[in-house]
Amino acid sequence: MEGRIAKALNRLPEGFIRTFLKDHVKYFSVAIAVATGYWVAKRLYRVFLGPTSNIPGNFIDNFFNLPMIYYSWPLGTRYKYVAGLHRKYGSIVRSTGRSISVADKHMIKQILHDDDVPKANGYKNFQFEGNQTLFNTIDKSFHKTRRRVVSPAFSVKSINALETYMNAEVNVLMDHIRLAINTANQHMLQTAEIDMWKLLQCTALDVIGSTAFDQSFEMVKTGQHPLPKAISDNLSMSALQATTASIPIVNRLVTQYLKRRRVRNIDIGEFMISIIEQRLKSGKRKNDILQILIDTQQAELKNDRLDNRAIIHENILFLVAGSETTSNTIGFAITHLIESPETLRLLQQELDEAYPRDVESVLKHEDLKNLPYLNGVINETMRLKPVAMGGLPRQVHSDYVLGGKYHIPKGMLLNSNIYCCQTNPEYWPEPLAFKPERWLPGSDIPADKDAFFPFSSGSRNCIGQNFAMMEMRLILASFVYNFNIEPVTESVEALKDLRQYITYTIASNSYKVRVSNR
Numbered sequence: 001m002e003g004r005i006a007k008a009l010n011r012l013p014e015g016f017i018r019t020f021l022k023d024h025v026k027y028f029s030v031a032i033a034v035a036t037g038y039w040v041a042k043r044l045y046r047v048f049l050g051p052t053s054n055i056p057g058n059f060i061d062n063f064f065n066l067p068m069i070y071y072s073w074p075l076g077t078r079y080k081y082v083a084g085l086h087r088k089y090g091s092i093v094r095s096t097g098r099s100i101s102v103a104d105k106h107m108i109k110q111i112l113h114d115d116d117v118p119k120a121n122g123y124k125n126f127q128f129e130g131n132q133t134l135f136n137t138i139d140k141s142f143h144k145t146r147r148r149v150v151s152p153a154f155s156v157k158s159i160n161a162l163e164t165y166m167n168a169e170v171n172v173l174m175d176h177i178r179l180a181i182n183t184a185n186q187h188m189l190q191t192a193e194i195d196m197w198k199l200l201q202c203t204a205l206d207v208i209g210s211t212a213f214d215q216s217f218e219m220v221k222t223g224q225h226p227l228p229k230a231i232s233d234n235l236s237m238s239a240l241q242a243t244t245a246s247i248p249i250v251n252r253l254v255t256q257y258l259k260r261r262r263v264r265n266i267d268i269g270e271f272m273i274s275i276i277e278q279r280l281k282s283g284k285r286k287n288d289i290l291q292i293l294i295d296t297q298q299a300e301l302k303n304d305r306l307d308n309r310a311i312i313h314e315n316i317l318f319l320v321a322g323s324e325t326t327s328n329t330i331g332f333a334i335t336h337l338i339e340s341p342e343t344l345r346l347l348q349q350e351l352d353e354a355y356p357r358d359v360e361s362v363l364k365h366e367d368l369k370n371l372p373y374l375n376g377v378i379n380e381t382m383r384l385k386p387v388a389m390g391g392l393p394r395q396v397h398s399d400y401v402l403g404g405k406y407h408i409p410k411g412m413l414l415n416s417n418i419y420c421c422q423t424n425p426e427y428w429p430e431p432l433a434f435k436p437e438r439w440l441p442g443s444d445i446p447a448d449k450d451a452f453f454p455f456s457s458g459s460r461n462c463i464g465q466n467f468a469m470m471e472m473r474l475i476l477a478s479f480v481y482n483f484n485i486e487p488v489t490e491s492v493e494a495l496k497d498l499r500q501y502i503t504y505t506i507a508s509n510s511y512k513v514r515v516s517n518r
């Protein structure tokens with residue numbers, strides 16, 4: 001060792017430093033050996049003797065604590081790696097030196113619900129220009145107030161008032177598909193090929209535009225609008241920022257690049273402020289989410305008022321949180337129905353019984369919400385394809401005991417892995433099979449509702465879940481009620497590459513189907 005260090009020092013340029021180091025090469029070697037020994041011992045201690053050593057995991061991961069990007073390559077595939085660890089080691093695993101993944105239903109309930117462990121610091125990466133929102137804040141007291149103020153917009157009464165807006169957009173989608181079929185028929189084709197994945201994304205954006213501020217983006221009709229594009233650019237950049245968080249130099253470069261890009265994306269703020277100003281100037285009241293947020297400005301308590309900036313950022317959040325989440329879930333439901341034609345037949349049968357085909361009728365949420373098979377299809381899709389496939393990261397700010405026996409040191413991440421819990425064979429017979437009948441009353445293989453967290457749980461659960469369920473029921477039911485659906489060969493291939501970027505999705509962002517009128 002000493003000889004090797006001496007040789008290496010010979011390569012340094014002549015001068016004081018080289019002479020000094022060469023004169024003291026012995027001490028220098030000892031210092032390096034001590035530092036390396038300490039580093040190795042510390043890591044070995046963490047793996048074999050430290051407080052989390054009773055939690056199994058991969059030795060290399062825990063010893064080196066490699067940056068997250070290492071496990072996330074190709075981008076968006078980290079969830080597969082962690083699922084593999086759960087398959088190998090069980091319901092609780094160390095997924096890196098600093099992070100623990102949990103797929104045990106009792107422990108997830110403890111983390112998210114009972115102890116309400118705070119969101120991980122990484123959520124700050126999603127704060128556009130430092131603005132806190134319901135989703136990205138890690139400050140509990142900010143969250144408590146903001147949630148109380150925003151909640152009326154998502155009450156059952158408010159959501160019911162949004163059905164008209166949603167139905168208008170669903171009709172646009174149905175007309176669009178009928179037109180595609182008519183055009184195909186004119187060309188002597190019996191079915192039309194449509195990219196359902198993209199169409200659903202467009203529909204979800206139109207729905208959120210109309211319900212949030214009474215302004216459809218007309219994405220289904222025109223295929224584009226600058227606002228969703230600017231928001232999705234910002235979001236994918238934030239994801240990159242989060243993934244590089246543990247490599248400070250790369251993270252700093254990414255952050256600087258983002259700042260420049262965001263300045264170019266200034267139109268987001270301008271677009272939103274003009275909508276708010278138009279609303280205030282017109283003096284007309286609407287039934288949308290924006291109206292409820294604007295109304296808070298008359299609240300008695302100062303803390304309960306949302307200024308324009310807060311309204312803008314919460315609305316941007318709804319656009320992000322409320323679009324691909326629902327569209328991808330409906331999209332995945334369609335992929336499952338196509339893969340299993342009997343489930344599609346049963347769903348169509350249920351809808352036909354509710355709305356006999358010889359009577360012209362409009363599908364209403366009041367009826368749809370009580371259709372057991374429709375709800376079974378949606379729940380089963382969210383079980384196997386949860387939006388938050390990668391889990392829900394929380395961070396303990398003081399030493400913490402999980403499940404009565406795991407000692408988690410301050411600063412560690414606890415990731416509630418809802419996918420691995422929702423496919424945990426301890427709770428779900430035939431865990432990977434798509435079986436909507438699990439959710440029917442009296443089923444032989446009843447769903448374990450305590451092991452089902454698609455909308456999370458506790459104070460940070462999804463505020464938009466009633467909204468999402470209404471939208472998903474309306475769109476999915478209308479689609480399968482009106483059309484026959486068949487797969488396209490390339491789409492079967494597309495399903496082989498699924499990724500978790502922000503939400504769980506198909507890597508090619510495309511899923512084509514053949515449709516004809518029923």
Ligand code: HEM
Pocket residue numbers: 134135147317318321322323325326329382386387388392393454455456459460461462463464465467468
């Ligand atoms: C299938 C549809 C949806 C699913 C599966 C879903 C799932 C989730 C999950 C798992 C969380 C917790 C995230 C975390 O802890 O990191 C969440 C939070 C949130 N979601 Fe959803 N979501 C859906 C649709 C929506 C819609 C339609 C909206 C709004 C229009 C929405 C708005 C929000 C907001 C604002 C939060 C943050 C709530 C808080 O921290 O107080 N979501 N969602």
